[in-house]
Amino acid sequence: MNQADAAGLKELIEEAQEDNKLEFKKASGDLPKEFWPTYSAFANTAGGVILLGVEENDPKNIVAGVKNPAKIIADLFNILSNKNKVSDCVIGNDQIKTYVIDGKTVIWIEVPEASDRIKPIYLNGRMETAYIRKGSGDYLIDSEQLRSFLRNASPGEDSKIVTDASLDDLDPFSLASYKEKVSIRYPAKKYNELSTADFLLEIGAISKNRKTQEYKIKNGTLLFLGKYTAIRDYFPSYHLDYLNRKNLNNRWVDRVATDEPNQHEMNIYQFYSIVSEKLRALVYERFKLDSKQVRMPMGGFDESLREALVNCLAHADYSQMHPSIKIETFDGFFTFQNPGKMLVSYETYVKGGESRPRNEQIMSLFRYLGVSERQGWGGAQIFKFAHENRYRQPEIHSNLEHTKVKIWHVDLVDSYPDMLPDEKAVYQVIVKSDVPVSSKDLILATGFTEYRIRKAIDALKAGKHISVLGKARSTRYSALVDFASVITKIQSDLDAMKDRLQGNS
Structure with missing residues (x-):
């Protein structure tokens, strides 16, 4: 990692706040015991990242570093391989990275969400010591949550026989x-x-x-x-x-x-x-x-x-x-x-x-x-x-x-009732276009002045509705695209291609 990248990562870490997918652990010389409840919680909820060598602080977090990263990583995998300590390992070598920031080593550990088939991920050989993540905290699961985990692991409750029920119980x-x-x-x-x-x-x-x-x-x-x-x-x-x-x-x-x-x-x-x-x-x-x-x-x-x-x-x-x-x-x-x-x-x-x-x-x-x-x-x-x-x-x-x-069941633009009319008009052009559009394209399509276009673009960017490509005269705008949109477009294009091929056969 070059100096610029290190500086950028440092800034991100210093400004970041713990949440449902991010946790800081001070960890100087050893793997902290507090690591494991967070590991269990992330694996049982939606995954997350644990940064070892970072201390949460206000107004900026402190990059304290760890003294012996190789030992900490070795201890981590040793404990993960011990079923009496942790029920399952969901971390591989690719999920662990080390970064040196201002001469201090930070360990980045990505904990993926575990498969429902092996949940809950629990500690010390007892299912009751499983955790879930809520906000920035790790919480022990209760008895009802444990039963939910077990039903998710082995679905099929509805195929079991109802004790003492008869045909008279059916309508x-x-x-x-x-x-x-x-x-x-x-x-x-x-x-x-x-x-x-x-x-x-x-x-x-x-x-x-x-x-x-x-x-x-x-x-x-x-x-x-x-x-x-x-x-x-x-x-x-x-x-x-x-x-x-x-x-x-x-x-x-x-x-x-x-x-x-x-x-x-x-x-x-x-x-x-x-x-x-x-x-x-x-x-x-x-x-x-x-x-x-x-x-x-x-x-x-x-x-x-x-x-x-x-x-x-x-x-x-x-x-x-x-x-x-x-x-x-x-x-x-x-x-x-x-x-x-x-x-x-x-x-x-x-x-x-x-x-x-x-x-x-x-x-x-x-x-x-x-x-x-x-x-x-x-x-x-x-x-x-x-x-x-x-x-x-x-x-x-x-x-x-x-x-x-x-x-x-409404147009994407109409699903945002709080958008101002100019913002809706500009967003409509961007959404309907199959290619990124320029400010000039937007002026031609809407008839707005450059000032109105710029003001609408600023609002759409602030609302995270559009992405910006290029700089200066090469700047183009497109609607933000998520995973679902990409996959669905690919499938629709494949279906259309299949229809054309069948039509030609």
Whole structure:
């Protein structure tokens, strides 16, 4: 690292503040004991960087350095290899770097987020000594968080048998409706000629004890087709809520909730049937089915909402002691929130191709209706539609407690109501252009004066809406592009190329 780079790094370190992904440790001669709770917390949350040899201070942090970096790094790997000290190692050689700043050595340790399959990362041989990161602090997990980690590591709770439950705990009206729809989709199977029990056995929704001939109900089947009181007996925190909040009002104009009087038993199937129709009524293209209820080409936005709704219901952690499903509609966007962490990474969700359902039984029941995406392309489909229609990209927030997906159905520029008219006009030109634009291009496109353009550009830069390329007369402006936008554009371009090749064949 040259002198200029060292000076730049020093400035960054001195000005930085500890947060959910950055931690300073003083560490003079030895690896500090305080390192390990932070290691566990970063690995169990969203990853982060630990800088050894830096002391947090106000107004500027102090680069104190470490005396023996080789020994500290050796001690680090020795402890990581000891299962009695640390449950798993998520750090490799590439994640550790040393930098010399003003003659003092700082050790940079990048701790990646661990796979859900090995979480929680815990200390001293006890799962109770696992930590999570909140803000700039490391906190011991509680018993509920530990159970959430273990469910995430081995999903499939919904395929387990419900103790003491029987067919009487299932709602006959939901069963009749569901069986009719599945029978229409698969006429060759002649499901309509089977008894209810035999139908459920055939599709794997229940099992049967060979010795006692007793039927066994699965968790997912009870949630999907059960009576509300029976569901609450086994899942006390079960709650589904749909709210239409028109005009961003705090008050809702329409609601469907499990704790309000309903004509139907409010299981997953009935909630999905009602809410999907309400969502469908809110968009401009209606979802079309043929007379046999087979999946047909549909409006892209309808399909995006359907995928989000199914994912929300099928990937929820119904055993979690937190408020359950919440679907909300606003002018301009929809939100889908469910308890539990998303079990694939953000990058995988955007790219598609990998499916790791939390509730395989519930997903299977959706598949028989023809309304679930088996191969993990639902997320990619949602992002692709937004990209192709120049909508603001969907937003995803996921942690141990919940996952929330926000889907916009307005132009990217219109999704920022606080932008001034000049800023919107300039931003619109930049967003619509496939190449970076100059100030001259913006003047020609908007008819604004150079002063108005400059003022709008300054505001857009301050709001982190655009990036600046080049200098002086070569300066160009483009919309900031995130990972999701890049991946979605590549996929759309590949799809277009495929269509052209098929058209020429």
